[in-house]
Amino acid sequence: MKKQTRSVGDYLRSDPLLRQLLSQQEQQRQLCDQVHELLPEQLRPHCLATVLVRDRLRIYADSPAWASRLRYLTRDLGAALRGAGIKVGGIHVRVLAAGRTPRRRPHAPxxxxxxxxxxxxxxxxxxxxxxxxxxxxxxxxxxx
Known part of the structure:
Protein backbone atom coordinates (compact mmCIF):
# COMPACT_ATOMS: atom_id res chain seq x y z
CA MET A 1 0.00 0.00 0.00
CA LYS A 2 1.39 3.32 -1.05
CA LYS A 3 1.41 6.24 1.44
CA GLN A 4 0.23 9.57 0.19
CA THR A 5 2.67 12.38 0.86
CA ARG A 6 1.35 15.57 2.42
CA SER A 7 2.89 18.99 2.35
CA VAL A 8 3.97 20.75 5.51
CA GLY A 9 1.29 23.35 4.84
CA ASP A 10 -1.38 20.61 4.93
CA TYR A 11 -0.12 19.48 8.32
CA LEU A 12 -0.08 23.04 9.63
CA ARG A 13 -3.62 23.71 8.43
CA SER A 14 -4.94 20.45 9.88
CA ASP A 15 -4.20 21.45 13.51
CA PRO A 16 -6.71 24.04 14.86
CA LEU A 17 -4.14 25.81 17.06
CA LEU A 18 -1.59 26.04 14.26
CA ARG A 19 -4.31 27.19 11.87
CA GLN A 20 -5.19 29.99 14.33
CA LEU A 21 -1.51 31.00 14.65
CA LEU A 22 -1.14 31.08 10.87
CA SER A 23 -4.23 33.26 10.62
CA GLN A 24 -2.88 35.68 13.25
CA GLN A 25 0.46 35.82 11.49
CA GLU A 26 -1.24 36.66 8.20
CA GLN A 27 -3.30 39.42 9.86
CA GLN A 28 -0.13 40.90 11.37
CA ARG A 29 1.61 40.78 8.00
CA GLN A 30 -1.31 42.59 6.35
CA LEU A 31 -1.33 45.22 9.10
CA CYS A 32 2.42 45.70 8.71
CA ASP A 33 1.91 46.19 4.97
CA GLN A 34 -0.77 48.82 5.67
CA VAL A 35 1.52 50.64 8.11
CA HIS A 36 4.38 50.53 5.58
CA GLU A 37 2.16 52.18 2.96
CA LEU A 38 1.51 55.08 5.36
CA LEU A 39 5.17 55.61 6.26
CA PRO A 40 7.68 57.73 4.38
CA GLU A 41 9.80 55.65 2.00
CA GLN A 42 12.98 55.98 4.08
CA LEU A 43 11.30 54.59 7.23
CA ARG A 44 9.70 51.51 5.68
CA PRO A 45 12.71 49.17 5.84
CA HIS A 46 13.22 50.05 9.51
CA CYS A 47 9.68 49.12 10.58
CA LEU A 48 10.19 45.39 11.12
CA ALA A 49 6.87 44.25 12.55
CA THR A 50 3.52 45.41 13.90
CA VAL A 51 1.27 43.77 16.46
CA LEU A 52 -2.24 44.92 17.34
CA VAL A 53 -3.39 43.80 20.79
CA ARG A 54 -6.88 45.03 21.66
CA ASP A 55 -6.64 48.64 20.46
CA ARG A 56 -2.90 49.11 21.07
CA LEU A 57 -0.58 48.97 18.08
CA ARG A 58 3.05 48.07 18.69
CA ILE A 59 5.52 48.96 15.99
CA TYR A 60 8.94 47.33 16.16
CA ALA A 61 11.89 49.24 14.71
CA ASP A 62 15.39 47.97 14.01
CA SER A 63 17.27 50.62 16.02
CA PRO A 64 16.67 53.32 18.64
CA ALA A 65 17.32 56.06 16.09
CA TRP A 66 14.65 54.81 13.70
CA ALA A 67 12.27 54.13 16.60
CA SER A 68 12.59 57.78 17.56
CA ARG A 69 11.76 58.87 14.01
CA LEU A 70 8.71 56.58 14.02
CA ARG A 71 7.52 58.00 17.35
CA TYR A 72 7.22 61.45 15.77
CA LEU A 73 4.71 60.02 13.28
CA THR A 74 2.46 58.11 15.70
CA ARG A 75 -0.29 60.75 15.91
CA ASP A 76 -0.67 61.05 12.12
CA LEU A 77 -0.25 57.31 11.67
CA GLY A 78 -2.98 56.58 14.22
CA ALA A 79 -5.37 58.97 12.49
CA ALA A 80 -4.64 57.42 9.09
CA LEU A 81 -5.18 53.88 10.42
CA ARG A 82 -8.45 54.89 12.09
CA GLY A 83 -9.48 56.46 8.76
CA ALA A 84 -8.81 53.07 7.14
CA GLY A 85 -11.19 51.42 9.64
CA ILE A 86 -8.57 49.96 11.99
CA LYS A 87 -9.34 50.50 15.67
CA VAL A 88 -6.16 51.99 17.10
CA GLY A 89 -6.35 53.62 20.53
CA GLY A 90 -2.62 54.10 20.92
CA ILE A 91 0.66 53.38 19.20
CA HIS A 92 3.81 52.28 20.98
CA VAL A 93 7.13 52.06 19.16
CA ARG A 94 9.70 49.59 20.44
CA VAL A 95 13.14 48.50 19.34
CA LEU A 96 13.31 44.86 18.32
CA ALA A 97 16.30 43.29 20.04
CA ALA A 98 18.49 41.71 17.42
CA GLY A 99 20.02 39.20 19.81
CA ARG A 100 23.47 40.62 19.51
CA THR A 101 25.38 43.08 21.56
CA PRO A 102 26.87 46.12 19.87
CA ARG A 103 30.54 45.87 19.09
CA ARG A 104 32.67 48.22 21.08
CA ARG A 105 35.64 49.76 19.41
CA PRO A 106 38.77 49.49 21.49
CA HIS A 107 40.19 52.86 22.30
CA ALA A 108 43.74 53.83 23.06
CA PRO A 109 44.51 54.46 26.71
Whole structure:
Protein backbone atom coordinates (compact mmCIF):
# COMPACT_ATOMS: atom_id res chain seq x y z
CA MET A 1 0.00 0.00 0.00
CA LYS A 2 1.39 3.32 -1.05
CA LYS A 3 1.41 6.24 1.44
CA GLN A 4 0.23 9.57 0.19
CA THR A 5 2.67 12.38 0.86
CA ARG A 6 1.35 15.57 2.42
CA SER A 7 2.89 18.99 2.35
CA VAL A 8 3.97 20.75 5.51
CA GLY A 9 1.29 23.35 4.84
CA ASP A 10 -1.38 20.61 4.93
CA TYR A 11 -0.12 19.48 8.32
CA LEU A 12 -0.08 23.04 9.63
CA ARG A 13 -3.62 23.71 8.43
CA SER A 14 -4.94 20.45 9.88
CA ASP A 15 -4.20 21.45 13.51
CA PRO A 16 -6.71 24.04 14.86
CA LEU A 17 -4.14 25.81 17.06
CA LEU A 18 -1.59 26.04 14.26
CA ARG A 19 -4.31 27.19 11.87
CA GLN A 20 -5.19 29.99 14.33
CA LEU A 21 -1.51 31.00 14.65
CA LEU A 22 -1.14 31.08 10.87
CA SER A 23 -4.23 33.26 10.62
CA GLN A 24 -2.88 35.68 13.25
CA GLN A 25 0.46 35.82 11.49
CA GLU A 26 -1.24 36.66 8.20
CA GLN A 27 -3.30 39.42 9.86
CA GLN A 28 -0.13 40.90 11.37
CA ARG A 29 1.61 40.78 8.00
CA GLN A 30 -1.31 42.59 6.35
CA LEU A 31 -1.33 45.22 9.10
CA CYS A 32 2.42 45.70 8.71
CA ASP A 33 1.91 46.19 4.97
CA GLN A 34 -0.77 48.82 5.67
CA VAL A 35 1.52 50.64 8.11
CA HIS A 36 4.38 50.53 5.58
CA GLU A 37 2.16 52.18 2.96
CA LEU A 38 1.51 55.08 5.36
CA LEU A 39 5.17 55.61 6.26
CA PRO A 40 7.68 57.73 4.38
CA GLU A 41 9.80 55.65 2.00
CA GLN A 42 12.98 55.98 4.08
CA LEU A 43 11.30 54.59 7.23
CA ARG A 44 9.70 51.51 5.68
CA PRO A 45 12.71 49.17 5.84
CA HIS A 46 13.22 50.05 9.51
CA CYS A 47 9.68 49.12 10.58
CA LEU A 48 10.19 45.39 11.12
CA ALA A 49 6.87 44.25 12.55
CA THR A 50 3.52 45.41 13.90
CA VAL A 51 1.27 43.77 16.46
CA LEU A 52 -2.24 44.92 17.34
CA VAL A 53 -3.39 43.80 20.79
CA ARG A 54 -6.88 45.03 21.66
CA ASP A 55 -6.64 48.64 20.46
CA ARG A 56 -2.90 49.11 21.07
CA LEU A 57 -0.58 48.97 18.08
CA ARG A 58 3.05 48.07 18.69
CA ILE A 59 5.52 48.96 15.99
CA TYR A 60 8.94 47.33 16.16
CA ALA A 61 11.89 49.24 14.71
CA ASP A 62 15.39 47.97 14.01
CA SER A 63 17.27 50.62 16.02
CA PRO A 64 16.67 53.32 18.64
CA ALA A 65 17.32 56.06 16.09
CA TRP A 66 14.65 54.81 13.70
CA ALA A 67 12.27 54.13 16.60
CA SER A 68 12.59 57.78 17.56
CA ARG A 69 11.76 58.87 14.01
CA LEU A 70 8.71 56.58 14.02
CA ARG A 71 7.52 58.00 17.35
CA TYR A 72 7.22 61.45 15.77
CA LEU A 73 4.71 60.02 13.28
CA THR A 74 2.46 58.11 15.70
CA ARG A 75 -0.29 60.75 15.91
CA ASP A 76 -0.67 61.05 12.12
CA LEU A 77 -0.25 57.31 11.67
CA GLY A 78 -2.98 56.58 14.22
CA ALA A 79 -5.37 58.97 12.49
CA ALA A 80 -4.64 57.42 9.09
CA LEU A 81 -5.18 53.88 10.42
CA ARG A 82 -8.45 54.89 12.09
CA GLY A 83 -9.48 56.46 8.76
CA ALA A 84 -8.81 53.07 7.14
CA GLY A 85 -11.19 51.42 9.64
CA ILE A 86 -8.57 49.96 11.99
CA LYS A 87 -9.34 50.50 15.67
CA VAL A 88 -6.16 51.99 17.10
CA GLY A 89 -6.35 53.62 20.53
CA GLY A 90 -2.62 54.10 20.92
CA ILE A 91 0.66 53.38 19.20
CA HIS A 92 3.81 52.28 20.98
CA VAL A 93 7.13 52.06 19.16
CA ARG A 94 9.70 49.59 20.44
CA VAL A 95 13.14 48.50 19.34
CA LEU A 96 13.31 44.86 18.32
CA ALA A 97 16.30 43.29 20.04
CA ALA A 98 18.49 41.71 17.42
CA GLY A 99 20.02 39.20 19.81
CA ARG A 100 23.47 40.62 19.51
CA THR A 101 25.38 43.08 21.56
CA PRO A 102 26.87 46.12 19.87
CA ARG A 103 30.54 45.87 19.09
CA ARG A 104 32.67 48.22 21.08
CA ARG A 105 35.64 49.76 19.41
CA PRO A 106 38.77 49.49 21.49
CA HIS A 107 40.19 52.86 22.30
CA ALA A 108 43.74 53.83 23.06
CA PRO A 109 44.51 54.46 26.71
CA UNK A 110 44.29 58.12 27.58
CA UNK A 111 47.35 59.69 29.10
CA UNK A 112 48.05 63.04 30.68
CA UNK A 113 50.41 65.49 29.13
CA UNK A 114 53.62 66.00 31.13
CA UNK A 115 52.47 69.52 32.04
CA UNK A 116 49.10 68.25 33.37
CA UNK A 117 50.84 65.51 35.34
CA UNK A 118 53.19 68.08 36.90
CA UNK A 119 50.26 70.31 37.91
CA UNK A 120 48.35 67.37 39.45
CA UNK A 121 51.48 66.29 41.39
CA UNK A 122 51.92 69.84 42.62
CA UNK A 123 48.27 69.97 43.69
CA UNK A 124 48.58 66.62 45.51
CA UNK A 125 51.39 68.08 47.65
CA UNK A 126 49.14 70.93 48.76
CA UNK A 127 46.05 68.81 49.63
CA UNK A 128 45.62 68.06 53.33
CA UNK A 129 43.42 64.98 52.82
CA UNK A 130 45.86 62.02 52.63
CA UNK A 131 43.52 59.79 50.57
CA UNK A 132 42.82 62.48 47.99
CA UNK A 133 46.50 63.39 47.85
CA UNK A 134 47.45 59.74 47.22
CA UNK A 135 44.79 59.43 44.49
CA UNK A 136 46.10 62.55 42.76
CA UNK A 137 49.68 61.22 42.89
CA UNK A 138 48.52 57.95 41.27
CA UNK A 139 46.69 59.94 38.61
CA UNK A 140 49.77 62.04 37.87
CA UNK A 141 51.69 58.88 36.91
CA UNK A 142 49.48 58.39 33.82
CA UNK A 143 51.59 60.46 31.47
CA UNK A 144 52.01 59.78 27.80
Missing amino acids: RNLSPESARLIRQLSDEISDPMLSAALRRLSRHTG
